[in-house]
Amino acid sequence: DAGVIQSPRHEVTEMGQEVTLRCKPISGHDYLFWYRQTMMRGLELLIYFNNNVPIDDSGMPEDRFSAKMPNASFSTLKIQPSEPRDSAVYFCASSWGLAGIRGWETQYFGPGTRLLVL
């Protein structure tokens, strides 16, 4: 299995621009998570989906952030407009939700997208 795939791996943009981060979860996983990692705040859960439906978006910092999961194999996290304080590493993770499958409880992380907003 290719694991969780994220694109782009690096993104440099200017303040005010729209940024779209993409994630392909591991095939068969029905949970998908978006995290943000910064030096100041550590790792934070932004939003997660179950069967393509957003379950909890309480970690989304503000209305400039939005996430979608149009199908089981693709999710996007969009920032519009971007600000310098959005600079961070954004991780996508996925997992099984069905108890009993080996490794079902583990969240598998993608390589991350390093975002720099100038």
Next chain:
Amino acid sequence: ELKVEQNPLFLSMQEGKNYTIYCNYSTTSDRLYWYRQDPGKSLESLFVLLSNGAVKQEGRLMASLDTKARLSTLHITAAVHDLSATYFCAVDVRARGTSYGKLTFGQGTILTVHP
């Protein structure tokens, strides 16, 4: 609000020595994870602890969970340089009526093993 605190945050060890990283959390949970992160890399799952008294071992690392004390430990035995990384614990606390998966991470412990 759930708080997850790791101790120490920085750990410099000599090769061959033993040490323990502690993870305290502030509310009831019986689901705790340990992850490893190498510089500039993603997070790799090390252990999942799903019940009080759970103990898991892999190589030189051993993790345990005491849900009554709200404490997990990651014990390192006879450290080697390859163990140098940042180690995170994460706690999953489900709010009533919600599904699992909402992890709250500790600050991370930066481990450096030197000769």
